[in-house]
Amino acid sequence: MIRFEDVHKAFGSNQVLRGLTLEVPKGTSMVIIGGSGTGKSVAIKCVLGLITPDSGRILVDGEDTTHGDRDAFLARFGMLFQGGALFDSLPVWQNVAFRLLRGALKRPVAEAREIAIEKLRRVGLKPEVADLFPAELSGGMQKRVGLARAIAAEPEIIFFDEPTTGLDPIMAGVINELIREIVVEMGATAMTITHDMTSVRAIADNVAMLHDGVIKWTGPVADMDNSGDPYLDQFIHGRAEGPIEAVR
Secondary structure (H helix, E strand, O other), X not given: OEEEEEEEEEEOOEEEXXXXXXXXXXXXXXXXXXXXXXXXXXXXXXXXXXXXXXXXEEEEOOEEOOOOOHHHHHOOEEEEOOOOOXXXXXXXXXXXXXXXXXXXXXXXXXXXHHHHHHHHXXXXXXHHHHHOOHHHOXXXXXXXXXXXXXXXXXXXXXXXEOOOOOOOHHHHHHHHHHHHHHHHHHOOEEEEEXXXXXXXXXXXXXXXXXXXXXXXXXXXXXHHHHOOOHHHHHHHHOOOOOOOOOOO
């Protein structure tokens, strides 16, 4: 569903992606791991066209991402942002239905609200939450609202950016279970960025280790612990010693 072919991207003298090559099969959950500043978020932004690669190609369902109708292309994606990224001035249901109230996916207001309430219910939130504002919700509830928004338009591809950041272990477990259930139910292709190894094991079909702008290892999550790759081994076990230099 998503294919990176030798993708390079630099910001001035900072070479972030140095030949990223990766395939994300349709209907699977790919988790990209790696240290801060290794290019994980840049990779997602390149897929969405928010950043233009310096060279290389990105294909979505076989089509070059730089071609075709931009609105139709973006309508295929959902995204759960790090920190939720909810609009403070909008009630919860309008946050969830944001894309359904405007643009190519526009629906009548009553229908959009009905869909929003159904999606809130899917992530374990009661209908009365719909008319609250984000500031009235806990961090875990905000994250669930963000997840409801990500799936509101029934996207084919969903990106999850650090989905459990800032959550306690129990709520992180709830979010991980919801992500896994929803991706399987929808048959969606998922691509997740996370540092949380518990999340990796809970939601991944496949894992890719990004370091120094290239994929050092990729394979099924079941093979991760016996990969034989020193970069992956150091990262998943949190060791200070190894080929990845700790920034002190």
